[in-house]
Amino acid sequence: MSSKKKNAPSLPKKPRLFSLDVLRGFDMFVFLLFGPLTIALAQGPLANQFESKKFLQTLLAQMEHCTWDGFTLWDQIMPLFLFAAGAAIPYALARYKKSEGGHAGWRFWFRLIRRFVLLWLIGAVMQGNLLEFKVESLHIYCNTLQAIAVGYLFAALFYTFFGTRVQIGITAFLLTAYWALEKFVHFTASDGFGEVGGGTYVYQHTLAEWVDHKLMAGHWAGDGTQTWILTSMTFIVTAMTGVLAGTITRAHIRRARLAEENGEETVPTETKTASPTAGVFVQLFLIGAALTAIGYFWSRVPAGVFGYCPLIKSVWTPSMTLMSSGISFVLLSLFYLICDLLNFRIGFRFFTVIGVNALLAYIFGAFNDGFFRNNIHDLLFGLEPRLGSWYPVLLVCVNFAVIYFILWLLYNARKYLRV
Secondary structure (H helix, E strand, C coil): CHHHHHHCCCCCCCCCCHHHHHHHHHHHHHHHHHHHHHHHHHHCCCHHHHHHCHHHHHHHHCCCCCCCCECCHHHHHHHHHHHHHHHCHHHHHHHHCHHHCCCCCHHHHHHHHHHHHHHHHHHHHHHCCHHHCCHHHCCCCCCHHHHHHHHHHHHHHHHHHCCHHHHHHHHHHHHHHHHHHHHHCEEEECCCCEEEECCCCCCCCCHHHHHHHHHCCCCCCCCCCCCCCCCHHHHHHHHHHHHHHHHHHHHHHHHHHHHHHHCCCCCCHHHHCCCCCHHHHHHHHHHHHHHHHHHHHHHCCCCCCCCCCCCEHHHCCHHHHHHHHHHHHHHHHHHHHHHHHCCCCCCCHHHHHHHCCHHHHHHHHHCHHHHHHHHHHHHHHHHHHHHHHHHHHHHHHHHHHHHHHHHHHHHHCCCCCCC
16 A cells, blocks of 8 residues: 555645636736726727727726616626636645645644734725724725635634535525515615615615614715625625535546545546546536526525515625636636647736736725826826827836836746745
């Protein structure tokens, strides 16, 4: 037995999924360049084209959040980011699972708590006025990174301590419970909020909005774009769908490791070396297609009919959660097919440079209208009279080029922002 183990091929301790890095990079590319560039062109040199061509009007509409009911490409950015964070969990924390021979000791808890706290604090610095050191202006919970912190915390715990079937059960329970709370909790608030809940999903009258107003009174960034506390249930669901995707893509690696530990010589070579498989692509794509269809058709239930649940990203409705997770699954499956299964990576490393430092890319992107954009304008403002309406387009492109150059330097130096 020992001789077999000795001759068994070694597998990487911390494997990376190339397509997952590409997925994160694609998400941040839309956030950093594609969206801002489309808007700059529509508001500037190509304004007439956007006004006259329906396709361009549709494209522009996809570059902003829906006011309430509906769903756009821009609405997909945050769920995809959260999904990708969940998909990385099986790769990062598998060694702590008891079923894989690991132990969730103090290192696990330190890593988990540190990541949660740092994500929360970075989010607070970015949008919560933390550095003003004024309690009255502090926004407790109002940032994408804080939503990721919550989703990651619970998804990591569920993944580490429970098997896949229990994880799916918990995910289904959270999704159903959130819908049930919005549907069956119905009352008239005494604080002037009016009718609350009842499953009508009327703007500023949902239970999720009321909970945020009550529990974060005076400390809520109440611009009507996103709810947080009750919505954390579906943040976790989105992260858990990512965990399922990561578990599927990593399954062949786990089987190869178990075979290596048991000294099994009959395991196929491609399994031992953890090669991607067509079965993984099929699973990812079919699950994604199913979730997308369920979420979409659920959202088509007419108002007043039992089960009504429109697509509303602002309160992260269950139908939106399922559809956005399904789209994330499909995107991952396509990148997996091209980059991992077919091993076609020409051009996709462009996204990888961004994806391996997606957190840093997001932080840079959040300051697009601050440090980077202002300093670039101070450098290039002399070109504004000459370029006219093309000047904002130049600012967007140079801004992205500066961010990408920093990320490229870090990528080549193999330096990654870890929290």
